[in-house]
Amino acid sequence: MEEKRDFSDLEREVIEKGKCALCGGCVATCRLLDYGYLSVDFSEERPVIREGQQCPPDCGYCYYQCPRVEKPALREGLEEMYEVVSTDEEIRRACQDGGAVTSLLAYALEDAIVEGCITVVDKGEWKPEVQVAMNKAGLIKGAGSKYTPAATLTGIADAILKYDLWSAALVGTPCVMSSYEKMLVVGRGTHNAHNFSSHIKLRIGLFCLGSYSYEKLMKGYLEHEHGIDISEVTKLQISEGALHVYAGEKEQLSAQINEIGDYKRDGCKVCEDFSGLFSDISVGNNGTPEGKSSVIVRTDFGKDIFEGALERGYIEAKPIEKSGADLIHRLMKEKKEAGIAEKERRKKLMEQLK
Ligand code: SF4
Ligand code: SF4
């Protein structure tokens, strides 16, 4: 019989190898969650076990949950692509692009499809914090990309244990979606003590080219190197190969993406998923003009939500232009290839060091 693995194996195989995506899945599924046994240390950007504690001998929930130990298998799905814009002016003003994510969530909340939405807000100085939004104001607070890790799946525990929700939407990067998929396929009834997997009804994945170390990008690069007051920044946007930093209408900085390459988290360098393949609906800003969102409907349930939001007038949509679809496919391919190449590079390096 295979020896049971535990957190020390997760540490050795994933965290210390620079593969951790900081999705928060291991924390949310820790068997001793109620005792705060496993948590995320945001200063180190890694999951940590409480000092001096030992895991129970028959556990390993965290290890088997982790999508970086073993990827979930991809299921056949749809791939319908649209160019979308929110019909709500307040949402459009607050959002990065077309406001599609916020409007789809607003529809799901107002139509009682979900009771709350797990998203990420800026808790000050662009430090990301997971929140459970229950209304439009909460959704607007969570609008816009943060580009630094939030361990979003820890929000599942909050949604269920703190707010007692029976049904929630989960918004996150592709790694969060794949970790949630692990909860569905591995967790249900086995290693997930709280059976969280049955509470998420809607999964919205966000296009992602990488997440950056908060200390390196926000403090080191923006604040110290460029003298930008982070508390005045109102929008961060990575588009067309550049990072754009705004304070109100004024663009404070536009930097080529390769200039901040060193600040990308190691776990992101081995990532192969750009578009959130394990989502019901994927959303991003690549492939559509400014002020619009690209939306990919991936499941039948995602289609119901998309069509419901369309029929009820929350969004306007048209099929994406071919050039937009081609760009998204190219980014998907390039990210997959880059992730595989980085894994190969690390493997060779390890062999040389043996
Ligand atoms: S899930 Fe189990 S093995 Fe993992 S950290 Fe929690 S108690 Fe330890
Ligand atoms: S990738 Fe996610 S589940 Fe794996 S160690 Fe990192 S935070 Fe935990």
Ligand code: SF4
């Ligand atoms: S690049 Fe991959 S691991 Fe990093 S935040 Fe995006 S989806 Fe997650």
